[in-house]
Amino acid sequence: MKITKEEVGYVAHLARLEFSDEEKEKFTSQLNDILIYMEKLNRADTTGVEPLTHATYLSNAFREDDVKPSLPHDLSMANAPEERGGSFRVPKVIE
Amino acid sequence: MEYEAVIGLEVHAQLLTDSKIFCGCSTKFGAAPNANACPICLGMPGVLPVLNRKVVEYMMKMALATNCRINGRNVFARKNYFYPDLPKGYQISQYAKPPAEHGLVDVELEGGKKRIGIPRIHMEEDAGKLVHDEVQPSSYVDVNRCGVPLIEIVSEPDIRSAEEAAAYLRRLHEILVYLDICDGNMQEGSFRCDANVSIRPRGADAFGTRTELKNMNSFRNVQRALEYEIKRQQYIVEGGGQVIQETRLWDDSQGVTLPMRGKEEAHDYRYFPDPDLVTVEISDTWIEEVKKTLPELPLEKRERFIRDRGIPSYDAGVLTSSRALADYYEEAVRLCGKPKIVSNWVMGDLLRFLNEEKRDIRDCLIKPSDLAEMVNLIEDGTISGKIAKEVFEDMYRSGKAPRTIIDEKGLVQITDEEALKKTIDDIIGANPAQLEQYRSGKEKVFGYFVGQVMKATKGKANPALVNELLKKMLAP
């Protein structure tokens, strides 16, 4: 067992997803199959190998500190599911 | 049992760039909600970040000013978590290896200097603002602040008291402002501070359980919050209890720290290198270039003032409270060579006028050369110190040169002995009763005669000469 149903629940919470019990079962078994397949990676010898996170070897991609026009407010809000007073409205956040 | 506090501070300073860290939106404070937004800082699908070079430079300045070592190869990482003020669902920050490490600042305390370590400084983007509705179960998201560049400055837990903490913060603050990379405005949120606090028996090595303090929006509040929290923890431990590891918010109105109301979770941020950004390579050449642009820093300047200008440390502190003021002072001294006298004028009348009007030295109408000229005019006897006060105020309000004012108002000091003798003669002649009183031993009447001479000469008589002549001429 590479991943338990409890872990699946925890990961779902991290990702802000929720599943029915049935879905959780199915996911657990599918994820297990996938993770077991991943085990073959352990056979690869990676001693001293730098992780490759980019296919290119670029560095220092900068822009200058110039102000560019922002989006007109109505365009910024055009896709908002809920707007109020020019802001995006969400259910109240408790701190 | 004696306890000592162990405090580490985390400062977030907003950098004074014109545009945001990863997009061209303006960083100006105070715009209408969501006015400074673009697809990039809104976290829209398909957009990509491009790093503002100036952010790197400003970070380098702070790193150099705090004696950090700057790393050659730097990477940005994604800090993943969900919050409405975080449009992308991750913050672009730096994790594994910060660009600046192993730094320090020396903090001036009552008993001398203390060195506080700065293990890391890194760059990241700010999040937006969340405003809570008082009545309805709603919160409102404003993304203007999303993407404003920040540097995070972390201190070693070397701080041992609330005063030390406030002194350390003031130190960081003045360096940031001197470098012109942050405006240090705590009320507007451009300089923010969180604290990690724990206590332990004095002399112990192990750390106690620490709490994280947030929501302290002024130096005074940081000090008060820390004082409270240290006492609170001490009270718990002395009572046999255990301090709970938690985040607490400073409540200014009640003067206490309170645990957060929401459920607190241990965050799994799943840091990984941001695949949309490439490495930032900082060469030695670039470091040298930036080093050249550093101004003299406040501590060094203060020490130089004390050492070379011979002024006391309190004065040095006031005069270096801003770079502009220090430069003003130095220019005036350069032109007249009188550091203590200039210091008195600046710290006295000048700052008083400026503070009354809440003005900045940069808006002051008196040029340093004018101040220097006035000092010279006092020194060479052209005007008396008393007259100078009048001249000075006029200079402040009108911006005119001292010479101009003196000529216009005819304020040149009278030092002509003959003329004065004549004036004194006239006054003595006109006041026989007072003369009698003085000669019969009433010393106080001397002041009356001084006053009369000053009145007759409209205050322009050289006081020392007046005193000398009066003494001679009033004597029996």
Place this chain on the structure above:
Amino acid sequence: MKLHQFTIHELQKKLRGDDTTSAEIVESVIERIDAVEDRIHSYITLLKDSAREEARKADGDIRSGKARPLTGIPIAVKDLICTRGVRTTCGSKILHNFIPPYDATVIEKLRDAGAVIIGKTNMDEFAMGSSTETSHFGATRNPWDLDRIPGGSSGGSATAVAADECIASLGSDTGGSIRQPAALCDVVGMKPTYGRVSRYGLVAFASSLDQIGPFTKDVEDCAIMLNVISGYDPRESTSVPIDVPDFTSFLSGDIRGWTVGIPKEYFIEGIDPEVEAAVRKAIAVVEGLGARCVDVSLPHTEYCLAVYYIVAPAEASSNLARYDGVKYGYRSKEGRDLMEMYKKTRSEGFGTEVKRRIMLGTYALSSGYYDAYYKKASQVRALIKRDFDEAFRSCDAVLTPTSPTPAFRLGEKMDDPLQMYLSDIFTISTNLAGIPGVSVPCGYTAAGLPIGVQFLAAPFEEGKLIRIASAYEKHSGIEKRRPNL
């Protein structure tokens, strides 16, 4: 022949020669769409009216001598690429109503080249899939057999070209999402080198793997499209500031003296025998053209799938965190507090495959597992790239099958994610190494299903790909067919 059946270069000639107008071409394409779209479902959004308007403008430009390479030519765009003012859904419910306020860089380039944008094509949700079955808007069918899938994730872009519902199209490729559907639909599909074509405006799936590329009816059109969309973009930090050659100059297709590597690890059990036979015939053609085909080894091939299915979902889990119902897109009606709003929005808004990959990616990055999964995969990825660097030291190009099987039936692999993932086994390595690859039609199965052969080259050597692909295309000896619709 009907206008919609021609290629870009053929239509360019007709337009310049006053043989036809853009309006006529667009009308012909719309007619074709009306005739077959019901059965294929290539499109999510059709832009008939604006296309007609753009055609009118294009004809004006042509008449006044201001024609540019794509003036008047109807092009379709994968719905993963942002188009200003036009709904961009990424095949997902969570963006079903999202209207971008900006154009992707490639869209700006298409427009600058005079293209007419005819519609946004169907795709696997957020580009996660190999069959275009996970689209919230329904599956796309393979024009060669309507009971079969067209491949994915850029299924609609492939079928639109294959069925003449557009003249050419743009797709995206993260693990084979252009090349695999190209092979399954009998069209040419290229994934350029990572950094060659701007990603600005391409909704991110796996940022270090994604690339935009063209689907075309032949290799010449591929070169034309590549000329238009390539180029350094300062809006993308990972865009490479390298010159863009005129890719059409490589169409001479002379590969005499070339060394072409045949990786032995790609000819394994599990390849459909008809696919293998067709690809071996292609090898013979290439040899007949004067190239030397040699065995090469890409020893870390067996790890490609595992590396990909850690790295891509990890990056995706982060890239898709922005879909939270706050600023745009779908928001659940339920959700009494913020946590519920997040969870219900994302659980209702995302499909199963997307959720599965988000879960996989989140797990791979989570505390305690980062080193074992993400870091390890990134290290093996370096070794995979090294394999190719080594191969290209001695080879001008590498030749492989594009897909291990021809198009499979709808629903056949939906319940077995691992099986589905194996469809990408020959294309994934290309994205991991960042090198360019192109799939070119190389025959049909006995049942009439298309087969593709894939050519790979070193970074920024798309010119070499055009050269060998055009040479092969000219001499393949394959009689081009049309789907029976």
